[in-house]
Amino acid sequence: MSVQQDKDNISLEWIKDQLNGFADLIDKTSVAPFGQINLLYIKSVTDAQTLSRHVIAPFYEMESISAYQDYIMTYPGTEEATTREKAIDLLLSGYVLLGIKDMIYFFDAMSTESSGVSETSAESISQGPSDALTEDIAINLNMIRRRYKSTNLKMETMVIGDVSKTKIAILYDDSRVDHNVLKELREKMGTLKVDILQATGELEKFISSDKLRILPKSIITERPDRVVFNLSEGKVAIVLDTTGYAIVLPSIFNDFFTSMDDKIQFPIVGRFLKLLRIIGVCMTLWLPALYVTLTSYNPEIIRVQIALLIAGSRATVPYPSFVEVLLMLMMMEFLTEASLRLPKAIGPTATTVGGLILGQAATAAGLVGNIMIILVSAVAISNFLIPLNMMSLSIRVLKYIFLIAAAFLGLVGVVVCVVGFAMYLCKQRTFGQPYFRLFFLDNLGKKKGGEH
Structure with a gap:
């Protein structure tokens, strides 16, 4: 032939x-x-x-x-x-x-990589592909190109690290990408000076222009299907050798609450699931602060029955509500970190049993109220609704700022933090793109980069 x-x-x-x-x-x-x-x-x-x-x-x-x-x-x-x-x-x-x-x-002479490819662990979904990126850049590129068969998918390679000599591949769809973003990324990568580069998190930190940021502006993902979807959205993907994660940029606030399951479900179901995650974020940030506010400053806001219920549960607690909340939140942080550091065989069992024993003992001893145990559990569960770990960690830290403001200023402090947080989000930019917008630039897939 x-x-x-x-x-x-x-x-x-x-x-x-x-x-x-x-x-x-x-x-x-x-x-x-x-x-x-x-x-x-x-x-x-x-x-x-x-x-x-x-x-x-x-x-x-x-x-x-x-x-x-x-x-x-x-x-x-x-x-x-x-x-x-x-x-x-x-x-x-x-x-x-x-x-x-x-x-x-x-x-x-088609190559289909299967050996060395494992299932996702940090971004699991109920439907769809389950393969994860590996530590071999050749296998990762194979998984991405098999899903994105287009001549517009361009790739640039470079080596970063005077000692580690880490190979990096920059992937983008030339017909969809914003070339201003691509130009800015090339400039930052060209001026990057580092001895050893071993993780995508390190590279994401190096190329970020805002050193004091609290929220992530680039997605770090282990899913090749997420990489392919974002490439079709006009974004840039960076794949590193020796690490099983890729960087997707520029990423907006809304992207961190999107699971790949949302693309598979019916539209109304996908939007409902995303709404649940947004509610979970609000609960994580506001519940501890509102508990302190309604307990110590403004109990008249809630119904009398609920105020009496909270007061009765705290009758034996010897310290202010702020200390009670802070003590239980820190204990939850200890359990979460211990579950990550312990061996996988005993980690879930040890932390679950430890949490139950500590919660029951603290309640029986009168050190914390019963409602406090419910609140901390709700905060922990709602925080785990966030699909991407980087945003989840940021929200875990931010809730303490809301808590401290509520301890000193009451409801006024909570309102000030909410307004200040919204203003901070509106001010942020990620590679020139507005960070706090509901959707990424919808016309990226229709226009050539640089035309919008």
Whole structure:
């Protein structure tokens, strides 16, 4: 099966021009005494062993170029491309373009990475793909390119770290990306000076322009499907070697409350789930502060029955409500950290039993009220609703600012913190994009970068 170079204007030069910007595009020429062949393929989706065993080795074992051409034509893995679109699709799928004399062949050398790919652990979903990025950048690029078969998906590579020499790949859709964002990222990466780079979190911290920020402005994800979805949204993905996470930027506040499950569910179900997460964030930030406010400053706001119920539960508590809340929140933080540090075999059991014993003993001893145990449990559960760990950690810290403000100023302090937090969100920018907007730029997928 063959395609002549001038058929439908399919030629090596045209194909290489279409794949311009592919850092993993390999263009080689193999020469033997009887002739030569041209090889063109995408390294991240092509199996090197198949290429070496069934394409290159037989070439040097043949006695003539005609015999090798007959071998390629009759091989079951050879495909015919009668149109430009099919030629590009075959290359993006992992086929090798073979140029022999004036003929073009497409040889099946697809690479499907499965070994070393594990299931997601930090971003689990109930439906959809379950594979996670690995510590091998070649496998990660393979998983991304298999899902995003487009000539517009460009890749740039660089090495960062004077000692570690960490390989980095920058991926973006050239027809959707904002080129101003891409330019700013290149400038920051070009001026980055570091000895050792081992984690995506380190790189995200280095390229951030706001050193005193409390909220993340770039998503760090282990899911290749999240990376692909954000690439289609016009964002940029950074994949590092030796780490199983990728950076997606620019990311807005709304992105951190989106689970990949939301894209699979019915629209009304997906919006309901996102609303639950927003309510969970509000509960995490406000519940401890409101408890202190309603207990110590403004009990007249709530109904008399509830005020008496809270007062009765705190009858034996020897210290102010602020100390009570702070003590239980810190104990919950200790349990959360212990569950992460302990071995997986005993971590959940030890922290669950420890939490139950501590809560029951503290209530029986009169150190905390029963309602306080309910409140702390609600705060902990609502915080875990956030799909991405970076935002979850930030919200965990922010709730103490609300708590301190409530302890000193009461309800006024809570209101001031809410207004100040909203103003802070409205002021923030992520690579020039407004941080506190409900949706990312919807027209990124319709316009060329730099036109909006």
